[in-house]
Amino acid sequence: MSKPTAGIFGLTGCAGDQLVILNCEDELLDLVNLLDLRDFLMATSANDTRCSLDVAFVEGAVMSRRDEETLERIRQRSRFLVAIGACAVWGGVAAQESNGNHAALLEDVYGPLGRQYDAIPARALHELVKVDLNITGCPIEKSQILAAIANLLQGDPPLLPQYAVCAECRMRENNCLLIEKGSVCCGPLTAAGCEARCPALRIPCIGCRGPADDVNTASAWAMFEEKGYTRADVDRKLRTFAPKGGRA
Amino acid sequence: MSTTIRIDHLARVEGHGGVTVEMEGGAVRGVQFDVFEGARLLEGLVKGRSYEDISPVLSSICAICSVAHSLTSLKATENAFGVEVSPQTEALRDLLSLGESIESHALHLFFLAIPDYLNYPSAVALAADNLPAVQLGLRLKKLGNTIQETVGGRAVHPVNAVLGGFGRVPGFDQLAELRAALAGAAADCETMLEIVAGLPAASFFRAGIAFGALVSPREYGYYAGEEVTMALDGESETIPAPEYKRFTNERAVPHSHAKHSTYNGRPYMVGSLARLVVNRARLGERGLAAMKRLGLRFPPDNPTDNNKAQAVELVNDVDRALRIVESLLEHGLKDEPPVPVAPRAGAGTGITEAPRGILIHSYVYDEAGRLTAADVITPTAINAASIEDHLRRAAENAAPGEEAALTRAFEMIVRAYDPCISCSVHVVRRGHDG
Incomplete structure (x- = not known):
């Protein structure tokens, strides 16, 4: 069987998800042997920018007309498109400006010239094109991207947790930061897959992976209220990394 | 005859950037x-948010410098609120930033820069002919990530470094494992030096260069320090962090939309080579020996020597990280909680050295601890003016008609700076065809 052709791309973001792939030091050389990696600008200057791809991994949010064009070209040449990271899946931290003041913000950061730039409010990939798989995280977890690639190579659908960080946190037997300490911990509503990294370090979850599907929302809100937090307090935290909430 | 050399999309750099050089006859026009x-406007988005939320959001400016962003942000907020952290926190932050530098330098040298010198398009292509070199690069890179994971809780966007200290101080066993990994890396550092010493020379012009770096108060490092030294033509000036605008002096320039930083009207270079200019007397024995071995001369007159400087730092960083870990193990680790932080109205500036140079965060808070103004100046934004200056010099110095060689020279110069374009929130983008 010939190796599947693949591309790894970055739109506007921090390049952290591509870096997580490069951080698979023990698996990287195997990975480049299993995939026919044709287009990966961050790692190589010999790229085929036109060939069709069996799978494309795309990180970052769409924040410019250039990003829009790039994403559309990637979609056209790819059979399977994977959004990697909170920016690609949810819009990410830069999508927080939900009150529509993009022009004012541009001017605030860049001065009067800001209004001339090719800059548009952040959008997740699914808002523009069909996305075949979302792997969330800020950044993605090594274990999940590697497992997803292994599944795809075998022709199996990748399995990603639908439950909340709380489930993993309980498994690690951490003390609950919300119940015991009264901290605003986003664990009850945030997608698992990080093995509750932050609560295990005694740091409340900041919701960097975006919302989970399978959660008891009513009970979570009741718990936040019991601890004296308003819906707005918690919402603000939750919407830092996934301002557009609710899975597409 | 006029020629335009355009590199549309630079490969093997972090982020999206290009180079355009217009020449007419022997003269360089632009x-x-x-x-x-894309503009992410994160500084604007954190306005009005509480002091606790600032570091995690602004750390997401950049992945490869996420420790630097995170620590610089904490430093700025702690300076604004008058928070003093413990010596153990200082040591762990030092160690965390050494981890970031080891990972970043190993990635940059082996995956982004060395393929240039040896004429390969990528490290993967290099691996086909020289697998041990690439495996060595991967091992050193992993070592840096192991430090970041052990101390910072995660390799990209660390979560464990918080205001006042750490969420959870690493345990004795974790640090003992780290000690073994660091001690075992001495031979790899030696081989890495051999590889770098054996690279073909890359010199596209020679000229006096201005430099700027955070002054390491004690040992050579990236985190500690409250003053920046600017060095230019054999003279130097040391400027306290809160007066950073004296050397950033960002201004719009007509030929580029990038805001340029200058000092006394001159562009200057930040990063590994600049740090050696300012702090080389603080290197440990191994670092000093590495500097001698690679034949670095001062003041430097070739920007591509930045790659050699990275190799020197890599040796010094591994050695210093080992000594910090040994000292922490010897003195015993206290499982101390972060020191309490009480917000107050005020301004604070934090400066650290990201792997690619000076990083500045400067904030103003109101009495409730809500952020009212944020200024973030990244090393790549500072380097932009110097990169352009050096591209111009290389173009002027080139033999006429050698476009392919010149294109390669341009790429090598830009890459030698180790630019981190996601980071350059202040380098204002221009349209692709602008």
Whole structure:
């Protein structure tokens, strides 16, 4: 069987998800042997920018007309498109400006010239094109991207947790930061897959992976209220990394 | 005859950037280091948010410098609120930033820069002919990530470094494992030096260069320090962090939309080579020996020597990280909680050295601890003016008609700076065809 052709791309973001792939030091050389990696600008200057791809991994949010064009070209040449990271899946931290003041913000950061730039409010990939798989995280977890690639190579659908960080946190037997300490911990509503990294370090979850599907929302809100937090307090935290909430 | 050399999309750099050089006859008409990374406006978005939320959000400016962003942000907020952290926190932060530098330098040298010198398009292509070199690079890179994971809780966007200290101080066993990994890396550092010493020379011009770096108060490092030294033509000036605008002096320039930083009207270079200019007396024995071995001379007159400087730092960083870990193990680790932070109205500036140079965060808070103004100045934004200056010099110095060689020279110069374009929130992008 010939190796599947693949591309790894970055739109506007921090390049952290591509870096997580490069951080698979023990698996990287195997990975480049299993995939026919044709287009990966961050790692190589010999790229085929036109060939069709069996799978494309795309990180970052769409924040410019250039990003829009790039994403559309990637979609056209790819059979399977994977959004990697909170920016690609949810819009990410830069999508927080939900009150529509993009022009004012541009001017605030860049001065009067800001209004001339090719800059548009952040959008997740699914808002523009069909996305075949979302792997969330800020950044993605090594274990999940590697497992997803292994599944795809075998022709199996990748399995990603639908439950909340709380489930993993309980498994690690951490003390609950919300119940015991009264901290605003986003664990009850945030997608698992990080093995509750932050609560295990005694740091409340900041919701960097975006919302989970399978959660008891009513009970979570009741718990936040019991601890004296308003819906707005918690919402603000939750919407830092996934301002557009609710899975597409 | 007029020629335009355009590199549309630079490969093997972090983020999206290009180079355009217009030449007419022997004269260079225009030089642009273009940045078309989308504007994420994060400084604007954190306004009004509580002090606790600032570091995690602004750390997401950049992945490869996420420790630097995170620690610089904490430093700025702690300076604003008058928070003093414990010596153990200082040591762990030092160690965390050494981890970031080891990972970043190993990635940059082996995956982004060395393929240039040896004429390969990528490290993967290099691996086909020289697998041990690439495996060595991967091992050193992993070592840096192991430090970041052990101390910072995660390799990209660390979560464990918080205001006042750490969420959870690493345990004795974790540090003992780290000690073994660091001690075992001495031979790899030696081989890495051999590889770098054996690279073909890359010199596209020689000229006096201005430099700027955070002064390491004690040992050579990236985190500690409250003053920046600017060195230029054999003279130097040391400027306290809160007066950073004296050397950033960002201004719009007509030929490029990038805001340029200058000092006394001159562009200057930040990063590994600049740090050696300012702090080389603080290197440990191994670092000093590495510097001698690679034949670095001072003041440097060739920007591509920045790659050699990275190799020197890599040796010194591994050695210093080992000594910090040994000292922590010897003195015993206290499982101390972060020191309490009480917000107050005020301003604070934090400066650290990201792997690619000076990083500045400066904030103003109101009495409730809500952020009212944020200024973030990244090393790549500072370097943009110097990169353009050096591209111009290389173009002027080149033999006429050698476009392919010149294109390669341009790429090598830009890459030698180790630019991090996502980071350059202040380098204002221009349209792709602008």
